[in-house]
Amino acid sequence: MEKDQVLLINKPYDWTSFDVVKYIRNALGGIKIGHAGTLDPLATGLLILCTGKMTKKISEIQDAEKEYTGTFTLGATTASYDLETEPTNLKDFSEITPDQINLAAKQFIGELQQTPPPHSAVKIGGRRAYAMARNEEVFVLKPKTIIIREFEITGIELPSVFFRVVCGKGTYIRSLANDLGEKLGCGAYLSALCRTRIGNYLLETALDPSQFSRKPTDSETLKG
Numbered sequence: 001m002e003k004d005q006v007l008l009i010n011k012p013y014d015w016t017s018f019d020v021v022k023y024i025r026n027a028l029g030g031i032k033i034g035h036a037g038t039l040d041p042l043a044t045g046l047l048i049l050c051t052g053k054m055t056k057k058i059s060e061i062q063d064a065e066k067e068y069t070g071t072f073t074l075g076a077t078t079a080s081y082d083l084e085t086e087p088t089n090l091k092d093f094s095e096i097t098p099d100q101i102n103l104a105a106k107q108f109i110g111e112l113q114q115t116p117p118p119h120s121a122v123k124i125g126g127r128r129a130y131a132m133a134r135n136e137e138v139f140v141l142k143p144k145t146i147i148i149r150e151f152e153i154t155g156i157e158l159p160s161v162f163f164r165v166v167c168g169k170g171t172y173i174r175s176l177a178n179d180l181g182e183k184l185g186c187g188a189y190l191s192a193l194c195r196t197r198i199g200n201y202l203l204e205t206a207l208d209p210s211q212f213s214r215k216p217t218d219s220e221t222l223k224g
């Protein structure tokens with residue numbers, strides 16, 4: 001295999017992005033490798049790895065438009081905005097209509113201010129927000145300007161809402177779930193997420209880590 005490549009990987013559920021980097025690096029004999037855009041452990045889908053001299057393309061790839069599909073669950077919230085933490089603040093969602101959901105989604109299209117989730121890798125005074133959140137420390141995250149180009153509701157089976165989002169760099173789909181729940185007045189959290197595209201790179205052409213020659217040993221940790 002060539003040393004200077006852009007590799008498209010289908011990240012498994014419950015693997016961190018670093019788990020994938022470590023696994024592929026070991027499989028390829030320890031060559032220089034990095035990823036172009038983190039995926040949360042509970043998300044699946046397209047993770048782009050760059051090896052050798054192609055690591056110079058990482059910033060360019062990270063800046064590219066991204067597409068996601070997934071599921072929001074209405075009627076509750078979580079501290080992490082996804083299933084990393086337990087749902088709380090249960091509320092009745094039975095009166096929420098498809099028209100209300102579609103109308104609310106349209107209000108998140110365009111340029112807007114979005115606050116990252118408390119359980120995120122954003123740094124505050126040199127520390128990661130997720131570490132502070134897990135320690136139940138009090139802190140404030142500043143909103144950032146993001147762009148959502150498309151936000152399509154693809155199906156509704158309450159409490160589940162299925163969606164497709166096309167967005168720019170720095171968008172947190174977990175925050176979008178939480179914000180949509182606030183808009184609807186019943187709360188919501190992200191219950192499934194798959195990244196299907198980064199720029200012109202497509203998930204359908206990605207490889208599973210298991211397609212690489214070397215398997216992990218029992219002593220290697222694959223879950224973060």
